[in-house]
Amino acid sequence: MNKTDLVAKVAEQTDLARGKAAEAVDAVLEAIQAGLKDGGEVRLVGFGTFETVTRKASTGRNPRTGEPIQIAASTSVRFKAGKALKDSVA
Numbered sequence: 001m002n003k004t005d006l007v008a009k010v011a012e013q014t015d016l017a018r019g020k021a022a023e024a025v026d027a028v029l030e031a032i033q034a035g036l037k038d039g040g041e042v043r044l045v046g047f048g049t050f051e052t053v054t055r056k057a058s059t060g061r062n063p064r065t066g067e068p069i070q071i072a073a074s075t076s077v078r079f080k081a082g083k084a085l086k087d088s089v090a
Helices: 003-014 018-037 083-089
Strands: 041-044 048-055 058-061 068-071 074-081
Touching (some): 074 083
Antiparallel strands (some): 041 048, 048 074, 058 068
16 A cells, blocks of 8 residues: 555545545645654554654665775664554464
């Protein structure tokens, strides 16, 4: 399922026009991004939790030459599925 499919599904289930459903989906995604940008976590009960994780700088190897390279520290997003989501998929 991609974003277009998601918008179509939301429009179908809520009797909204596709344009309004697209606005609603975009608003939800922007709210999740804003919550994560502030360094917090976004907890959707029954669905799951999005949280930011900081990775330390490390040393890796170039697979082609075997030469050591520095991998910079970075911030990433982690998602942990909630119990209801896990149970519905299993």
